[in-house]
Amino acid sequence: MTDHPNTRRPAPLGDSPPPDARPTGLRVAITGGTSGLGLALVRELLARHARVAFVARSRDTVRRLAAEHPDAHGIVGDVARKEDTYPIAMQILGALGGLDVLVNNASDLGPTPLALLADTDCEDFERALATNVLGPFRLTKALLGALAASAREGAGAVVLNVSSDAAINAYPTWGAYGASKAALHHLSRIWNEELAAEGITVLSLDPGDMDTPMHAAALPEADPSRLKRPETAARELVDAIEAGRTLLRSSSELVAREAAR
Numbered sequence: 001m002t003d004h005p006n007t008r009r010p011a012p013l014g015d016s017p018p019p020d021a022r023p024t025g026l027r028v029a030i031t032g033g034t035s036g037l038g039l040a041l042v043r044e045l046l047a048r049h050a051r052v053a054f055v056a057r058s059r060d061t062v063r064r065l066a067a068e069h070p071d072a073h074g075i076v077g078d079v080a081r082k083e084d085t086y087p088i089a090m091q092i093l094g095a096l097g098g099l100d101v102l103v104n105n106a107s108d109l110g111p112t113p114l115a116l117l118a119d120t121d122c123e124d125f126e127r128a129l130a131t132n133v134l135g136p137f138r139l140t141k142a143l144l145g146a147l148a149a150s151a152r153e154g155a156g157a158v159v160l161n162v163s164s165d166a167a168i169n170a171y172p173t174w175g176a177y178g179a180s181k182a183a184l185h186h187l188s189r190i191w192n193e194e195l196a197a198e199g200i201t202v203l204s205l206d207p208g209d210m211d212t213p214m215h216a217a218a219l220p221e222a223d224p225s226r227l228k229r230p231e232t233a234a235r236e237l238v239d240a241i242e243a244g245r246t247l248l249r250s251s252s253e254l255v256a257r258e259a260a261r
């Protein structure tokens, strides 16, 4: 699959960031944190001393992973369900005492085996939109106050919406997923413009083709050894979040210096 300039993919970086780039104490919430990229993000952030809350639907898996990672807070919830939005948001804020970074990573692939749009049930399309667009929209909206407070404290708040090259390229049979990811990508760009004044940056980043259960469900014939490790993508994404926060902090310092003149 090819890349597109509008779907920003972070450049591969070294094994570990320089010490001053470590987001120590950063408060981060990750949806879909029990598998693939989401789980790798939880582990990468914990290794960098962030405070982490993660969300997924399977109660047993959330419990098991929370027990394995006692420094992370597990939350059972379905981002596609409107009724779950505030319970998820309140648990995130209760566990972390605020929020600096929200990663909307949970995703629905649409029907598998992947189907032509003409063969896609409306209910499958609706579920992809509910999980991949409305869910991130609702959860971000519910957490905007906390993110703005973080930005005011000078921490530099970031929302990372996990995108895909399917948001840009018209791959046959990827209709429900691709259309929903395209909507998420454009929503991110508009929100990034609208929230700049609040000191909140909204990123839309494509992690690349990774060896995860979702990829195996979409393309079972793919050779996993040729795919990116989710741990590599997680490292790149956390570096990109930290770079976004550093940029925000320097521009707010610049604005403060200009205002003090």
Ligand SMILES: NC(=O)c1ccc[n+]([C@@H]2O[C@H](COP(=O)([O-])OP(=O)(O)OC[C@H]3O[C@@H](n4cnc5c(N)ncnc54)[C@H](OP(=O)(O)O)[C@@H]3O)[C@@H](O)[C@H]2O)c1
Pocket: 031, 032, 033, 034, 035, 036, 037, 038, 055, 056, 057, 058, 061, 077, 078, 079, 080, 104, 105, 106, 107, 108, 131, 162, 163, 164, 165, 206, 207, 208, 209, 210, 211, 212, 213, 214, 215, 230
């Ligand atoms: N894998 C790739 O090659 C690839 C390429 C480009 C982009 N991406 C993007 O990368 C992200 C991660 O993908 P992945 O491959 O790591 O997926 P994955 O292994 O299938 O993991 C998905 C995670 O999301 C959770 N989840 C799914 N639906 C949810 C919902 N409605 N509410 C809350 N949690 C939910 C799952 O747990 P439960 O089922 O228990 O809820 C699981 O923790 C996605 O946004 C995907 O679109 C992946």
